Amino acid sequence: MAKNAPRSDLTPIQADKERHRRAALAARAALPETVRIEAGLALVDHIDALGFAPGAIVSGFWPIRDEIDPRPLMDALRARGHRLALPAIVEGDLVFRELTRETQLVKAGFGTLEPPAEAEELVPSCMLVPLAAFDRRGGRIGYGRGYYDRAIARIAVESGREPVTVGIAFAAQEVEEVPEEPHDRRLARILTETGFVVAETREQSHTSGNPAAGRE
Numbered sequence: 330m331a332k333n334a335p336r337s338d339l340t341p342i343q344a345d346k347e348r349h350r351r352a353a354l355a356a357r358a359a360l361p362e363t364v365r366i367e368a369g370l371a372l373v374d375h376i377d378a379l380g381f382a383p384g385a386i387v388s389g390f391w392p393i394r395d396e397i398d399p400r401p402l403m404d405a406l407r408a409r410g411h412r413l414a415l416p417a418i419v420e421g422d423l424v425f426r427e428l429t430r431e432t433q434l435v436k437a438g439f440g441t442l443e444p445p446a447e448a449e450e451l452v453p454s455c456m457l458v459p460l461a462a463f464d465r466r467g468g469r470i471g472y473g474r475g476y477y478d479r480a481i482a483r484i485a486v487e488s489g490r491e492p493v494t495v496g497i498a499f500a501a502q503e504v505e506e507v508p509e510e511p512h513d514r515r516l517a518r519i520l521t522e523t524g525f526v527v528a529e530t531r532e533q534s535h536t537s538g539n540p541a542a543g544r545e
Contacts, residue, residue, distance in 0.1 A: 345508040350470050353462035356501040358395050368499055368522035369398030373405045375520055379495065381411065381455045388414040388425045388453035390497075391434070391441045397522070399457050399497050403428075414451045416480070417443040423480040425451050452484060455493040458516060463496050465526050467515035468507025481514050495520050 339347060360368075381387060389403040390396075407413055407430075414425035418438060426444035434442035458477055462470040471477055485491045496519035503526075507513075519526040 342508045342510055346470050347473075349504045349507065350461045350473070353470070353502040353504055357499055360395070360499060360501060365395060365397065365499070370401050371522040372397070372399065372402040372497070372520060375524060376402065376405050376409075378525060379406075379455075379520075381406070381493065384410055384412070385455050386412045386414060386451050386453045387455045387457065388416060388451075389428070389457045390459045391415060391443070392459075393440045396459055397497055397499050402457070402497075411455075412451065414453055415443055416476070417446075418476070422483070423476045425453050425480075427451050452488055453492055454488070454490070456481070456495065458494050458496045460496045460498050460502065460516075460519075462502050462504045462507065463498055463516070463519045463526070464504055464507045466507070467496075467517060467519065467526070468509060469496055469513070469516050469519075470504075470507055475512065478512050478514050482512075493517055 387403070387406050389399050389406075392398045392400070403413055413428040415428045415434075416423045417426050418424075426446075426448035427450075428444055428448075432444050432448060435445050437443040456477075458469065460469045460471055469477075481492060481494060494514075494516045496516040498519060498521055500521040500523045503521075509515075517527075
């Protein structure tokens, strides 16, 4: 088997996802460090267009490897009065624990950090979601374990309302079309360093402007 070929035990859709995942992650890894740093800071420029309800609980994530860094955006959201949470894996599923300035983070799987077990568990109404690849319909390819798909579905059932999901990525991670399986959940929007992809329709495009008009 070629080094970059998908595993032979994958279904055709899974193999297609894996090809897109590898291509998008390679594009992400090729970005110079200065570009990655500037991109993380640029996310804050679009905070007004997020449209999160005042005081909403927002889950972020602690970046791993060469992911775009959402922490400047998270700090800006905190300054506007939002409560923040970070994901933690408990018995194979994601829970969300409160993140404050005083939180002493602990090492977790995949090289990330998370709040300790005694931190208060929160139910986010808005979620900043990491990803490997995305398309303009809101399709998302994660890292293959389904944590976020399950968490979003669970929150929707438990709270009676779908959380507002915003994928956070570099523009370089966009692919033409994400192959979808029945359990996959599309994101409402994707935010990159260049602006928003608003995913309500296929016609929404990637540009800056007014998201209410479908173009940011």
